[in-house]
Amino acid sequence: MRSAAALPFCLALGGCSTVQSALSPAGEQAAQIAVLTWILLGVLGGVLLIVLGALWLAIRGSDNARRLLSADWAVSIGGIAFPAVVLTALLAGGLWLMRPATTDAALTIEVEGRQWWWRVGYVLDDGTRIEAANEIRIPVGQEVDFVLTSSDVIHSFWVPSLGGKLDMIPGRTNRLRLKAERPGIYRGQCAEYCGGPHALMAFEVVALPEADFAAWRQAAGQPVSTVRESGFDVFAAAGCGSCHAIAGTSANGRVGPDLSRVGERRMMAAATMPTSEENIARFIADGQRHKPGNLMPEFDVLTDEQTKTIASYLARLK
Amino acid sequence: MPSARKSALTIRLSGRRILIGLGSLVSLGLVGAGMFAWLGIYNVAASVGHFYVVDRILRFGMENSVKARAPDIVPPDLTDPNLIRLGAAHYYAGCAYCHGSPDTPISPIAHSMLPPPPDLGGVERWKDQELFWLVRNGLKYTGMPAWPGPSRDEEVWAAVAFLRAMPGMNRAQYTRLALGDVEIAAQSGEEIATGEGPSDAVQACARCHGGGAKGPESDLVPVLHGQPADMMVQALRDYAAGRRPSGIMQAATSGLTEREMVQLATYYAGLTPLRPEGAPGETDSRVERLVAEGDAARNIPGCVQCHDNRALPLYPRLAGQSARYLEGRLTAWRAGLRGTSATDAIMAPIAGRLTPEEISRIAQHFARQPAAGESAVR
Ligand SMILES: [Cu+2]
Secondary structure (H helix, E strand, O other): OHHHHHHHHHHHHHHHOOOOOOOOOOEHHHHHHHHHHHHHHHHHHHHHHHHHHHHHHHHHOOHHHHHHHOOHHHHHHHHHHHHHHHHHHHHHHHHHHOOOOOOOOOEEEEEEEEOOEEEEEEEOOOOOEEEEEOEEEEEOOOEEEEEEEEOOOOEEEEOOOOOOOEEEOEOOOEEEEEEEOOOEEEEEEEOOOOOHHHHHOEEEEEEEOHHHHHHHHHHHOOOOOOOOOOOHHHHHHOOHHHOOEOOOOOOEOOOOOOOOOHHHOOEEOOOOEEOOHHHHHHHHHHHHHHOOOOOOOOOOOOOHHHHHHHHHHHHOOO | OHHHHHHHHHHHHHHHHHHHHHHHHHHHHHHHHHHHHHOOOOOOOOOOOOOHHHHHHHHHHHHHHHHHHOOOOOOOOOOOHHHHHHHHHHHHHHOHHHHOOOOOOOOHHHHOOOOOOOOHHHHHHOOHHHHHHHHHHOEOOOOEOOOOOOOOHHHHHHHHHHHHHOOOOOHHHHHHHHHOOOOOOOOOHHHHHOOOOOHHHHHHHHHHHOEOOEOOOOOOOOOOOOOOHHHHHHHHHHHHOOOOOOHHHHHHHOOOOHHHHHHHHHHHHOOOOOOOOOOOOOOOHHHHHHHHHEEHHHOEEOOHHHHOOOOOOOOOOOOOOOHHHHHHHHHHHHOOOOOOOHHHHHHHHHHOOOOHHHHHHHHHHHHHOOOOOOOOOO
């Protein structure tokens, strides 16, 4: 009974946690949406009070009040003019707040939604790309353009703490601009049901101070592994490279997430478990239990030692 | 009025009586049947047989049941020699000890079953689909077994093709078909002397898979020459445990010990790979790309990373394998056949994403590739 009473509070607390919450904005776009939310809530709360008042009068009011309410002019003003003015004002305000950016963004990041993970590509000024997945690093205080596509079904890209959501539609390219005002980790979630383990399709946006981000970008352009790195031979022989790419090696598959720097990501399997050697090993041997229906087959065929060798190799990629 | 009421009463009463009467009859019947079974009145001896009338009725019911249930499907080409050869080899070990063959008459022991397994020389009266149904499902209360791998319809058709070819076959033709004509040289004098040589067991496999420098007689049977031993041991364990469905191989592996499995696998792994069927042929760049890189948009990985000589010895090699066998396996996965082995979990979803046209071209592609020796990684 007591735990049942606590439920609404827990739900409310979840909404207020800062990792993923539209009510604690950490970026300009999210702040605008929050402002709009509060304005809407205020204005519409007022309208609700007026309607309830009118309802009370219509039922309990004096004959005079009721006659006034049913007069033609009351209906034209209260039922036509008032909503028209209020809704137009809200629309105008909303459009103005959410107006498209006119300036150039500092960085473009391509994100492709796939069942059930995110392909991430940083488009550098020289036209090259840094491949990554499931974790997006951005510089604090800089506007970042997200180019959103999908390769299979409709997904929706949503980082509540940073901005609004936008659908990723097969065959279309959508753009979303976000800016983080404070360093931190902001969780994103697929916000459009996309089958199977949709609920386990999340990601993290890591906002780094500008200098840190520049240093990371510099480093991420260079491969960390070579084919001679110990453990790569088992990774390759097990056929992992047919689906996964690792920069600097012969592994160039594109069916699954890029693993060039998988050990550096805070979370793995689309932000559903912390990255660690043990969790990588678990995902290889028993991934369908952790994330039922995901598109990576389980490799129960490997010996524990082979799995460990691969997991330790991958965990070292940072 | 009173007379109407009275007649209604009579009807109600007689209705009740009928019910009571019926109830007593049923109870009496049940008690009677119970006594019949309990007192052992019925003679279950196979030697006594059925009354002529009972026998006719049973036969009549069986034939109609088969006719009503036979599926409405188009049979494959039943004159295909590959199908007939595979069917013959399976018949030799899986059916002949009951039904006899051109080589051996029905054994007196099998003949004493009730009903006795008939000589299958007279199966003309069944339609192809009816034979298929019989061999796939077996016959209740007769000893005629169902097919062990219930979802392997292609294998059942092989048996049917052979049943169609068997009438009129002489002994020499039959043994040639069922046993192939492979001579397996003894591995070494010592192995045979100590009874550790795999040659006996190999002979049991060579009927289908060939041996020495000779490949399988039927295109539907995989080439084992030079395949990694680990893969083959794993496959044999999976068949024996029913994790990889195949009525033919489940029958061939039942009773094999772990040690025999390892010996057989080692024997075949040590054989020189056969020369691929057909010339290299024209290169098909689309298939070559698919095989090397896959198609990420459709979640298809490249194939060679798992199937060439650098891959784990736990994965099968495809180069030089029979095209029809490769196509058959991929098609079966595509149609939804699932085993419960660890390797099946890896390959089944990938095969399901290929189109039938791709499957056929990929099979041709690998069949023409020359196979090479052992894997580099252990
Ligand atoms: Cu989704």
